[in-house]
Amino acid sequence: MSNETSRKIEKHPWSYREGTIVTGLILLLGFALQAASGGIVLRIAGFPWNLIAGIIFLFLLVLAFYRWKNHPVMKWLGGVKAALPAILGFTFLVLLMGFIKQDVEPKSAPIKLLGLTHLVKTWPYMLINLYLMILLGIATLKRITPFNYKNAGFFLNHFGLFLVLLSTALGSSDIQHVTMNCYENETEHNALDTSGKPVEMPVTIKLLNFNIDEFxxxxxxxxxxxxxxxxxxxxxxxxxxxxxxxxxxxxxxxxxxxxxxxxxxxxxxxxxxxxxxxxxxxxxxxxxxxxxxxxxxxxxxxxxxxxxxxxxxxxxxxxxxEPRKFSSELNIQTQSGKNVTTTIEVNRPFHIDGWTIYQLSYKTEMGRWSNLSVLELVRDPWLPIVYLGIFLMMAGAAFLFITGNPKDGGTKHVA
Structure with a gap:
């Protein structure tokens, strides 16, 4: 960078125009990488590598902030003029996911090449998500020093959202979705993953009774x-x-x-x-x-x-x-020694040892006489961090509602 350009940056901090340009370039780079890779489905490495990557990211973010926190570009990254275009770019991808059906076989070569049927596992989504986390992280760090009563609501809101984005990004590879076919009076400990491969589970389930109430x-x-x-x-x-x-x-x-x-x-x-x-x-x-x-x-x-x-x-x-509701009475045993009898139904799952057990389906052709209950078992070890982030956001919103925005001191809110 030339001395003249450096002086211009220091004298004229970037505005919404530069924010829009940066966001647009990130999206273009993401789609270019996606096309160059042949529409590959990206997957973040699982535990412990995702945790290590998260720690390194946090370390570098904190180091960069305290090293250049007074630089005009760093101040711009922690402000609304960078955040708003980034949020709009992220919203653009979310809208694409709403208009284009996800997790299906693409119908045309361009859609497949750009990864439009699995956007959350593509380069543009990952890059814009990373960019948003950087902006949120810098905005949050700006309110830590000095940390005071006036900054509390802002900090809770932004740090909570930062935790949600970080944990969902890093934890996506650790989420397990399996289905288990349970027959009445039979014990089952094997399930099928999303690709149809058998998986031996750390829980054993016996279907005691399957009931259907019909209209x-x-x-x-x-x-x-x-x-x-x-x-x-x-x-x-x-x-x-x-x-x-x-x-x-x-x-x-x-x-x-x-x-x-x-x-x-x-x-x-x-x-x-x-x-x-x-x-x-x-x-x-x-x-x-x-x-x-x-x-x-x-x-x-x-x-x-x-x-x-x-x-x-x-x-x-x-x-x-037609079924009004259907439910399964289950006996569940875990490797940790738990032995529980419970009843689950649609929208009333059961939680045990980090697993959530949902009532998914049954043998529809047999109707109320089905002796098969199809269960879905989901494990998301990062979910508590997501919940913590949501709780912090709610606490920050409540704090701002009760106290109101400070009229003096502090800087303008990023979002």
């Missing part, structure tokens, strides 16, 4: 010639059998009898609770003075559904019941 089934009208559902002037073609009378496509239905679980005996259905039994209903259907009565049956993996022919054009069909 009442829906009915609809189909065309006898095409077998297609008859559409009724943009109205919902399905009606839920949760009441005794209803109207659908000009037909008036009266539910004379409804059986939640049934089987066919002769020409009618009776209540039955054994594998393969399914909902049925005896209905009376009237239209334009004509009347017909009969049974409709939703069918199951054992028995075929039964429809009620209304006339030459239309038939009434009962659809398979």
């Amino acid at each position: 009442r089934p829906k009915v609809t009208i189909i065309d006898n010639k095409t077998g297609q559902i008859v559409l009724n002037k943009n109205k919902n073609p399905f009606e839920l059998l949760d009441r005794n009378t209803l109207d659908i496509y000009g037909y008036h239905l009266e539910v004379e009898q409804f059986l939640e679980s049934s089987g066919k005996v002769g020409d009618s259905y009776v209540a039955l609770n054994e594998p393969g039994s399914a909902p049925s209903a005896k209905v009376k259907v009237t239209k334009d003075g004509s009347e017909i009565s009969g049974w409709v049956y939703s069918g199951s993996y054992v028995n075929q559904p039964e429809t009620l022919k209304l006339n030459e054009n239309h038939s009434l069909v009962m659809l398979p019941a």
Whole structure:
């Protein structure tokens, strides 16, 4: 750098224009590296190398800040004129992730080359994330010396966000996602990773019982010639059998009898609770003075559904019941000696020894009679640091809300 250029930098600190240029160059460099590498999926090294890399990054950041903290460029990096364009650049990538479906096979060569279907594992995302962490780190260090009451809220906000970005970046390679197929009254300790490879788990799970609560089934009208559902002037073609009378496509239905679980005996259905039994209903259907009565049956993996022919054009069909909720009663044993019996369901996971166990799926073709429960087990050892960062951000927001922004002293907030 020439003496003239150096004097210009010292005399004229950079502004939003330079911030936009730097952010744009980082994104262009990232996409260039991504294209040059053939659209490679990046993966950060796992523990302990990611931890070592994080410590080195923090050391170099602190060293650089205290070595050049009075330099105009360092002051600019810790200010809003660098931060705002960087945030906009990061937001641009987030918007791309919203418009382009992620973690799928790319449909065209340019999308694959730029890594647009896996952006969080690409050079542009990693570089802009690193740049944001540098800016946040410098802005946070500026408020540590001198640290006082006026700087507390700002410090908590920015240091919390810094922790979230750092831990999610470094911890991405340590996250484990596996699925486990558990059959009733059987013990399982093997799972499958995202590539389908078997993984021996440090937990053993026995499925004691699998339960499904179902909604009442829906009915609809189909065309006898095409077998297609008859559409009724943009109205919902399905009606839920949760009441005794209803109207659908000009037909008036009266539910004379409804059986939640049934089987066919002769020409009618009776209540039955054994594998393969399914909902049925005896209905009376009237239209334009004509009347017909009969049974409709939703069918199951054992028995075929039964429809009620209304006339030459239309038939009434009962659809398979949809699950309201499903849950698994599990006995879980760990290598640490824990032995726990618990019940999990969708959105109600169970946490044990660093693992979170989710209710994922079941054997859908068997419906409520499924003897298979599919579980998802997730382990993220960096998650406590993410939670700590979020807590610090909330504490900083609360602090600023209670105390308000200081009217004197300090510098302007970065964000």
